[in-house]
Amino acid sequence: MKLSTLNTTRSGRVLLGTFWIGLYFVLTIGPLATIYLGHAPPGRGFWIELSVALGFIGLAMITMQFIITARIAGINGSYGIDVIYRFHRQISILSITLILIHPTLLFVADPARYLPLLRVWDAPLRAVFAWLALLGLITIAATSIWRVKLGLSYEAWRITHGILAVAVLGFALGHVLGVGHYLEQFWQRGMWLGMAVSVVLISSYVRLVKPVLMQRKPWCVINVTREHGRSWTVELEPEGHEGMRFQPGQFAWVTFGRSVWMVREHPFSFSSSAERSDRVAFTIKENGDFTNHIGKTKLGTVAYLDGPHGVFTIDRWAGVKGAVFVAGGVGMTPIMSMLRTLADRGDTRRFVLIYGCATWDEVTFRDELSQLKKQLDLNVVIVLDDPPENWDGEAGRIDKAVFNRHLREDRAELEYFICGPSAMMESVCDLLPTLGVPAERIEQEEFNLA
Ligand SMILES: Cc1cc2nc3c(=O)[nH]c(=O)nc-3n(C[C@H](O)[C@H](O)[C@H](O)COP(=O)(O)OP(=O)(O)OC[C@H]3O[C@@H](n4cnc5c(N)ncnc54)[C@H](O)[C@@H]3O)c2cc1C
Structure with a gap:
């Protein structure tokens, strides 16, 4: 086999x-x-x-x-x-x-x-x-x-x-x-x-x-757009090749610049829909000496992709009834790719997104999420650490009470995808089994490899 x-x-x-x-x-x-x-x-x-x-x-x-x-x-x-x-x-x-x-x-x-x-x-x-x-x-x-x-x-x-x-x-x-x-x-x-x-x-x-x-398959930066939450979406188009097929939620090691031999390759999740392999996007948060300058990337910059990698994707669970996505901060990017792909495919299953951010201003993709709610059977729950006045959504931590308010009785039949800061991932992984979710239904992606 x-x-x-x-x-x-x-x-x-x-x-x-x-x-x-x-x-x-x-x-x-x-x-x-x-x-x-x-x-x-x-x-x-x-x-x-x-x-x-x-x-x-x-x-x-x-x-x-x-x-x-x-x-x-x-x-x-x-x-x-x-x-x-x-x-x-x-x-x-x-x-x-x-x-x-x-x-x-x-x-x-x-x-x-x-x-x-x-x-x-x-x-x-x-x-x-x-x-x-x-x-x-x-x-x-x-x-x-x-x-x-x-x-x-x-x-x-x-x-x-x-x-x-x-x-x-x-x-x-x-x-x-x-x-x-x-x-x-x-x-x-x-x-x-x-x-x-x-x-x-x-x-x-x-x-x-x-x-x-990889050098034989260069990509070109065609768009750099500012997003909420100190993030930038960088769109790439293949130069002289057919592009890259990936599963939504996967990532690639990306090298920006003329030479593929540079050691400055960084892993980023695709944030675009997997239904489009001829144009891919990464949404990158300012988080260090390389990413702090990502917004200054010039249009026309050459990039090389080593990928796709990773198993954090709903495509591996084709038979499931629906999914619950739990994101924290920039951990939203692979989940966004999944939601965009599901919308492009006209998926009719039930989805819940629980998305934790520090403030309303940090909620990356917030405008598009409202649009996705119209295309998918999607319940979006935004949980803010520090909500603005007259905020009527969830506030504080993503805890048991939040899940109890937004999950139904069939929670054990859904697949769970968690991506965010380590502390949040650990606490959500610990509490889900106490809500009756089998551990084998929990998928995680950690952004910190080093
Ligand atoms: C599977 C995966 C997917 C990711 N997807 C995204 C995404 O979609 N959007 C996003 O904004 N960030 C994502 N990240 C995190 C991103 O790779 C790091 O934030 C980025 O590489 C930091 O680089 P820097 O030079 O700006 O920061 P630095 O100050 O150099 O490093 C900050 C931290 O980032 C990590 N890091 C730095 N360089 C690398 C590298 N080459 N490989 C692995 N880890 C590194 C280290 O833990 C380091 O401590 C992802 C990480 C992983 C592992």
């Missing part, structure tokens, strides 16, 4: 998700099992063997990190990009812990033999590689956790992260091959080198081949 077919039903997605997890375990634990195949050297005591095993698992996990973050559609499609990045972060912590335990156990088990390796200037090259790999890993962790405190821009962090990750893998492999224990057989060495080569090939595809393919 094709991956795309498996990806279209709820049970198919669970099956595919389970398959990827199974494959992950095989690829991280499998290399360890192979040390017992063929000739195994005599054991050196429990603690040393445990230390070596943890080192091997840690290395396999680090190798897999490249594949996890390679934007492979089949893998991302099973979980969603935010889940993938969360997994990436948690596995990083686990692998660093395993790798730190590896030398610690050696020092404790046989201090006379291993403690002298701390004298890096006297140590053999294989030990120097190990220290360099460890130093690289710790730097990766520190710059990721304290990026903002260290004053690193997102782009500088991303470049450093990529270079350090490749260096760590190289040093770690140098260490494992240099020690050579459990890698006496040619095929055992070949297996680790094969894993490293696969990683290099996948990374080269993402960093070198994909940009070349």
